[in-house]
Every structure is written in structure tokens, then in C-alpha cells.
Amino acid sequence: MKNFAFNVFVIITLIPSFWVALSSNIVHAAFSLFFTFFGVAGLYVLLGADFLGVLQVLVYISGILVLIIFGVMMTQRAQMEHISTRLPGRFAGAVLSVLVFGGFMVAVYKTAWPKLTELPEPVPTTSEIGNLLLGKYLIPFEVASVLLLAVLVGAALIVRQSVRKE
């Protein structure tokens, strides 16, 4: 049963992600991203991160994806994208990607990963995350909060300036 769920999540992660990279229509790419995010959320749950799976759906799908689709709509006139058809450019991108993938494969299979003798049973991690965030990882947490505040102000400022110039 778990293997079946794993296969399903892998399929709905990887196949739409090809569409994200290859589709010439940005709206299609954005909607394929929905499936990819959902599959990744499923993989998080299978990896024992129940809280992060839910958060993936909440933050990525309902936050980031909606924001991206808004962006697509706001720049609608420019959305007819002509994918570069110059052969050298496409070829170089593909070759570089394959090389990077080969490098990953070498790294994954040549490294002797340390192994836990027995995998612990998945437990609910929400309270553990809360304790770590307000204990050991308090400073990264606060820095992230300040970052989000700065982004809030910065995004408003960037968009407002261009309004004033017009």
C-alpha cells in the first residue's frame, strides 16, 4: 500500500514537472506546477513529515501558486512566449542539465551513506518542530520573520515606485 502511494506520488511529481519545463504556455506550466507541488507534499508525508506536507499544500499551492497565477494574469499580454528555437542555446541547456544530472548520480551512488540500523516509526512531528523552533533554532526563526517583514515592505515599495514614475 505504501509502495503504491509512493509510486503514485512520484508519477504526479515528475511527469507534470516535465510539462513545467517544456510547455510553451505559461498558464499550462503554472497548472502543472500544482500537480508537482501536490506530489511533493505526498512525498513529504511518506518521509514522515506530516506537518510539512500540510504546510506544502497551504503555503505552496494556496500561496505561492496563486501568486504566480496572479503574476501570469497581470502580464497577460506578454504571456505568448516564443521558446527560443536557436539550436545552440537549446543544445547547451540540455547538455548542461544532463551533465549536472550525471554529477548528481555519481555523488549519490559513489557516496557511502551512513545507515540507521533500524528506521524509527513515524511519529507526529508538529510538537517537536514547535519545541525546536522556539528553543534551539530560535534565531533562524526570528531572522526568517524579519526577512518576511522586509519582503512585505520591499515588495510594496518596488511596485509603488514604478506607479509614481508613470
Next chain:
Amino acid sequence: MNSLTTYLLIAAMLFTIGLFGVLRRRSLIAMLISIELMLNAASINFLAFTKFVSPDPATGQIYVLLIMGVAAAEVAIALAIIISLYRWLRTIDIERADRLRG
């Protein structure tokens, strides 16, 4: 089937697809979407290592949480810049948006 290398393989594929998307796309929003794929691949790696290697099950999840926060911030700023650029140049094609000062 459910081993560390399987998850690393999936994450590597996702990252490579994202990289290919970034290199191939010319629209800024499509590049942003591909970057999101790469960030997700990194998060899968963190969680796989947490589950299969680390004795403490929740530490890697903190990192994924921070990645999510940074990704949200990145998308917000990037879209603000893209929309600002679009108002200015009427295009989000990177090959035509090559002037730093209009």
C-alpha cells in the same frame, strides 16, 4: 524501493528538470516557476536525509520550513520586480528586457 537513494534520485531528477527549465525559458515568470521546482528538490533531499540518516527526526524539517519561508519571500519580491519591469518595458521576455536603465 523506499530507500535513501530512491528519494535522492527523485530529487536529482526534479532539480535537473528545474535547471533545464531555467536555462530554456525566456519568460521571467516561467523561470521563476522552474526555480520553485529546484527548491522543492532541495527540500525533498533534506527530508530524505532526516528520515534515513539523522537520528533526530525533526531537525531537517526546520530547514525545510525555512526554505518554504524564503521561497515565499523570493516569489513575492520576484513578482514585484517582474510586474514593475512589465509596466516599464511592456515585456517579460529576458532577451528584450536587457536595459538596466530605460
